[in-house]
Amino acid sequence: MSLDLQKHFKKFHEAIELGNLDDTKILREKRDLLIAELNENLEDGLSFAHFNQGSYAMGTGIFPKDGDYDIDVGLLFNATTDDYKNSVELKEKVYDALDRASRNADIRRSCVTVQYVRENVPQYHVDLAIYAKDPNEYSNDIYIAKGKRNSDADKKFWEKSDPKGLLAKVNKYSDDPDERAQMRRVIRYLKKWRDKTLGGEKPYSIALTVCVLNHFIPKRNFNATYNDLEALILLVDTLLFVWGDGLKAMLPVEPFCDLNADLTDIQMSNFKKTMETLKGALLEAADCDLETDACKILRKQFGDDFPVPTEAETSQKTKRAVAPAGASA
Known part of the structure; x- marks a missing residue:
């Protein structure tokens, strides 16, 4: 994972986040x-x-x-x-x-x-x-x-x-506010992915939220900055690993039920196939040599809100990064 795609995930999150007071x-x-x-x-x-x-x-x-x-x-x-x-x-x-x-x-x-x-x-x-x-x-x-x-x-x-209990579980996921922020970003990414690839109805948003809450692990780079792509790869890999006969979204508060229980066999099968495709796309994007190519792959999964830089933009950054000797003090 040599590419740093976090800036593109940041722009993506800013585009889809319903958090501004004016929005609501x-x-x-x-x-x-x-x-x-x-x-x-x-x-x-x-x-x-x-x-x-x-x-x-x-x-x-x-x-x-x-x-x-x-x-x-x-x-x-x-x-x-x-x-x-x-x-x-x-x-x-x-x-x-x-x-x-x-x-x-x-x-x-x-x-x-x-x-x-x-x-x-x-x-x-x-x-x-x-x-x-x-x-x-x-x-x-x-x-x-x-x-x-x-x-x-x-x-x-x-x-x-216990609706307030569930809210408390989300708000107290971690003592680190940055880890909670990354978890919320990943929840939003999966909702957008669901809307793009599964039509937006099922699994329900609350089921996706609970799946993330139950299985999410924060991911950072060696320099301590957060890496949302790695966090997504780990989460999707974990969800597929625990899938079994179907992906359960077990509510961690009353009534302690599976929020995916009403998905039909066909819906669950399509859900899994689509998530396997997501996993492949995430790994392919992580293995790309060019940011433009990686972002094009991610846009197919998350929709047009995911930014794709032009080749000119990325080449310009490369030129600035490789400045001639003596160009800086």
């Missing part, structure tokens, strides 16, 4: 608007505490390929699972309080989604996960409402969950 301003405004409306319109004296979750809270978001920005919000109600035996009933109360002609509300399996559309094109949406407390007053456990309106009875249930 509209999402925060819509979130706050919905929270205010819920507080005003909820019936039965219901109250709740809200918190951010998902990629927005974890700092792992990327610009969406279809332009449909999203933010995940948890709503922990001052109610127990015994108060609402039917988990969808509480979702329906949230839906009724927020449904408007100017936006589309939908009860999904794990959340209530409020979609904003402009000229029939989705612009951004807010996913509201609905939580209730344990009936045992001495327990701190919380449960997420699962199920849709027309789901069978066995598909409507409360599932123990």
Whole structure:
């Protein structure tokens, strides 16, 4: 690995990172608007505490390929699972309080989604996960409402969950903030790779995040600078090594489930083949003699946001690096 491609990975990350406050301003405004409306319109004296979750809270978001920005919000109600035996009933109360002609509300399996559309094109949406407390007053456990309106009875249930615990796992991955930063970059790279090569739907972003969280090892060069290409190669190699009958994305907090469990055999097989192709491309890029050639290989995996320097740019750098004797003091 004689080439130093870190500067190109840095530019790539700057292009895909959804981290700028201006990028997410509209999402925060819509979130706050919905929270205010819920507080005003909820019936039965219901109250709740809200918190951010998902990629927005974890700092792992990327610009969406279809332009449909999203933010995940948890709503922990001052109610127990015994108060609402039917988990969808509480979702329906949230839906009724927020449904408007100017936006589309939908009860999904794990959340209530409020979609904003402009000229029939989705612009951004807010996913509201609905939580209730344990009936045992001495327990701190919380449960997420699962199920849709027309789901069978066995598909409507409360599932123990720990969204704040997962956020803490990501935030406390390492005591070194630079190592945490590299892990977040790698998560973003894999999301972008998924969007480019697998269509962007499955595996879900949270599953990719958990796979990285469970298996990531930071990589630096001998001069202590971080090397994202080596980190990616090691991670992908590890994921393929532990694959077995399928790549498990085991949630390290409640409910301790496999987030890839709903992938079909065909989806899992395609996932593996595509990741094997990624591994080959990463190794090929690392073995290139020219930065331009390496970046062209990486662009095929990660999309057009990955920069490709011109041969003139790289040759110019080479000329400056090999200055004639006496040219510098």
